[in-house]
Amino acid sequence: xxxxxxxxxxxxxxDVWSIVTDPERVLSYMSGITRWEVAxxxxxxxxxxxxxxxxxxxxxxxxxxxxxxxxQPCNFAWTSVTGLDHRGRWRLREAPGGRTRVEFxxxxxxxxxxxxxxxxxxxAAPTVAGHVRRTLQQLDRLVGHEQxxxxxxRRRPPATRP
Amino acid sequence: xxxxxxxxSAHRNGREAETPIESPVPESSGxxxxxxxxxxxxxxxxxxxxxxxxxRDPDYIREQLPLxxxxxxxWFRGEVRGLGNIPDEGPVVLVGNHSGGNMIPDTMxxxxxxSTYFGVERPFYQLAHNLVLSxxxxxxxxxxxxxxxxxxxxxxxxxxxxxxxxxxGGDYEVHRPSWQSSRVDFGGRxxxxxxxxEQDVPIVPVVAIGGQExxxxxxxxxxxxxxxxxxxxxxxxxLPISISLPWIVNVGDFGHIPLPAKITIETLxxxxxxxxxxxxxxxxxxxxxxxxxxxxALDALAAERRFPVIG
Numbered sequence: 001x002x003x004x005x006x007x008x009x010x011x012x013x014x015d016v017w018s019i020v021t022d023p024e025r026v027l028s029y030m031s032g033i034t035r036w037e038v039a040x041x042x043x044x045x046x047x048x049x050x051x052x053x054x055x056x057x058x059x060x061x062x063x064x065x066x067x068x069x070x071x072q073p074c075n076f077a078w079t080s081v082t083g084l085d086h087r088g089r090w091r092l093r094e095a096p097g098g099r100t101r102v103e104f105x106x107x108x109x110x111x112x113x114x115x116x117x118x119x120x121x122x123x124a125a126p127t128v129a130g131h132v133r134r135t136l137q138q139l140d141r142l143v144g145h146e147q148x149x150x151x152x153x154r155r156r157p158p159a160t161r162p
Numbered sequence: 163x164x165x166x167x168x169x170x171s172a173h174r175n176g177r178e179a180e181t182p183i184e185s186p187v188p189e190s191s192g193x194x195x196x197x198x199x200x201x202x203x204x205x206x207x208x209x210x211x212x213x214x215x216x217x218r219d220p221d222y223i224r225e226q227l228p229l230x231x232x233x234x235x236x237w238f239r240g241e242v243r244g245l246g247n248i249p250d251e252g253p254v255v256l257v258g259n260h261s262g263g264n265m266i267p268d269t270m271x272x273x274x275x276x277s278t279y280f281g282v283e284r285p286f287y288q289l290a291h292n293l294v295l296s297x298x299x300x301x302x303x304x305x306x307x308x309x310x311x312x313x314x315x316x317x318x319x320x321x322x323x324x325x326x327x328x329x330x331g332g333d334y335e336v337h338r339p340s341w342q343s344s345r346v347d348f349g350g351r352x353x354x355x356x357x358x359x360e361q362d363v364p365i366v367p368v369v370a371i372g373g374q375e376x377x378x379x380x381x382x383x384x385x386x387x388x389x390x391x392x393x394x395x396x397x398x399x400x401l402p403i404s405i406s407l408p409w410i411v412n413v414g415d416f417g418h419i420p421l422p423a424k425i426t427i428e429t430l431x432x433x434x435x436x437x438x439x440x441x442x443x444x445x446x447x448x449x450x451x452x453x454x455x456x457x458x459a460l461d462a463l464a465a466e467r468r469f470p471v472i473g
Contacts, residue, residue: 035246057235058242058271059278083281113228120228123236 001121003129004105006091007136011143013092013100017073019143020090020102023050029142031134032127034060046070049081054131056124085109104136196391203395215322218307220282226306227282230274237422238267238372239473242275244429251284253320253363254432255354259346259456260329260336261373263404264294264415268370271425272327273306285324289316291333293396313357320361327368328354336373337382337402337415343374344464346456348449355445355452359435367430367452369459375470376420377406383413424473426463430455 009016019025021044026036035053042048046067053062063083069075077089086108095101106128110117234240248254261268269288276286289311294300307324309315311332319326329335330348338347346369358365383401392398405411406418433452435443467473 053279057231058238058240059231059234059275060245061278063281082283083278110228113225116229116232117225120232123232 001109001125001128002105002107003125003132004103005129005132005136006101006103007140008095009100009102009140009143011100011147012098013073013094015146016092016100016102016139016143017076019139019146020092021070021076023048025142029135029138030131031138032056032131035062039064044070050078054128056127056131085111102136102139104132104139106132200395214304215285215287215307215309215319215324217304218285218287219305222302222305223277223282223307226302227274227277230270231278234271234274234425237420238271238425239422240271240275240425240427242272242427242429244431245275245279247429247431248276248280248325248366249364249432250280251323253323253361254325255320255358255363255365256325256327256368256429257354257365257452257456258327258329258368259348259370259460260331261343261370262376262420263336263373263379263402263406263418265376265418265420266336266373267376267420267423268373268425268427269327269329272368272370272427275427276325276327280325285319285322286327287315287319287324288327289329291397293398313353316354316357317361320357320363330354333398333400334382337379337400337404338374339381340374340377340379344371344460346453346460348453352445352449355435355448359443359445359448362436364432364434365452366432367456367459368427369430369456369463370425370427371460371463371467372423372425372473375423377404377412377418379404386413421471423471424467426466426473428459428463430459 019029023036023038023044027033030036032054033052034055035051037051038048039051040049044067046069048067050065051063052065053060061084064081065078065088066081067076067078069077069089074092075089077087079087086106089105091103091105093101108121108128110121113120248256258268258272260266273286273288280286285307287307287309290303290308292310295303295308295310309319311328316326316328330351330353331346332351334349335347338345355365379402381403383403384399386403387393387398387401390401392401401413402415403411403413404415404418406415407421408419412418435448439448
């Protein structure tokens with residue numbers, strides 16, 4: 001099952017990139033996620049590993065994932081090493097007016113489980129699609145806040161030391 | 163075959179003394195009945211599989227998870243909270259209150275949640291009643307890591323570094339009347355605590371509600387079980403009577419269709435027995451503390467529920 005959604009965010013591509021590739025910030029915008037933990041020495045970049053969990057139905061599914069694409073500032077993709085077989089991808093492209101077109105894709109497969117796997121894949125799809133959609137909405141909100149704060153900080157006169 | 167039987171009897175869990183299979187049977191009117199029961203007891207004993215931890219098959223579990231996830235999510239609307247309280251690795255005793263009759267819906271919901279949370283690779287065993295493991299058609303349970311409840315099997319699992327799920331209340335608690343749904347009742351069984359202390363592993367209480375609403379459980383039928391000598395022959399202290407689908411009146415509970423009651427499970431923080439109760443913990447004290455903790459959590463879960471079954 002492959003699910004995806006896209007949205008145009010009012011922020012430069014580098015700003016969006018720094019948010020989606022920061023493991024510490026994933027919990028603040030990704031919907032349904034309950035864990036995104038660095039596993040290993042590498043915090044970010046190609047080959048970084050994370051232990052992740054998504055709440056879907058009565059269980060939290062996920063497992064160990066590894067970053068397999070890290071083309072700054074356009075493509076960020078991971079694939080599962082253990083647990084549920086899945087791939088995740090952020091596609092960032094520059095849009096006119098200093099904005100960014102963001103696409104979030106999740107593809108998962110319940111491999112080798114016969115009919116129940118086929119059914120489970122489809123039963124889970126609306127929940128996962130909802131998570132994908134809300135993730136983009138929440139990312140939009142987060143990026144918007146960051147931009148506002150950055151603009152406000154620029155307008156503020158530099159602090160004078162007492 | 164003879165060799166196989168010897169190994170099986172070596173794995174009986176010290177209860178043979180209670181089952182006088184070899185004692186002479188007086189030829190009275192009840193002799194036939196007694197002999198039939200003893201024959202059955204022997205058959206059950208022979209069917210109890212040796213605990214081979216290697217029988218647990220992660221690939222098999224992985225393949226079955228979608229089916230159980232479907233049941234767990236759609237039928238029971240399962241909700242498992244606080245799995246993060248379980249240490250990420252190493253041996254641990256998970257102590258649960260048992261509900262839902264012989265269909266054990268709470269175990270299914272918890273096993274799915276545990277297996278997806280920690281991955282099927284983490285060794286995880288469940289202790290089950292001898293009778294469950296000897297029933298024909300349930301051999302697949304062994305692939306899930308279910309082993310016969312005995313101190314040796316539990317010790318083996320823990321010393322291999324696995325997580326072990328125990329339901330001390332067992333058959334006694336699982337068939338309690340539905341109106342006692344929100345009561346933790348282990349029937350005073352404390353063996354699991356001695357084991358946890360001996361093996362020096364933390365215990366994690368797992369509190370579940372909802373299972374007792376999957377049928378209308380009326381009585382444990384303890385007197386009936388005693389009358390039929392089930393307690394001596396099959397280690398069964400109960401012969402439950404319930405109203406359940408599709409039998410309407412169900413005596414013995416050899417399977418039923420559980421009602422789609424919402425099952426909520428809460429995992430409480432791990433208890434390090436030696437850190438909390440000193441180097442030589444008193445079993446009774448720990449038992450009382452644990453029951454109190456679990457009862458408080460179960461009361462909170464019960465207070466959340468507005469309607470039976472619906473949740």
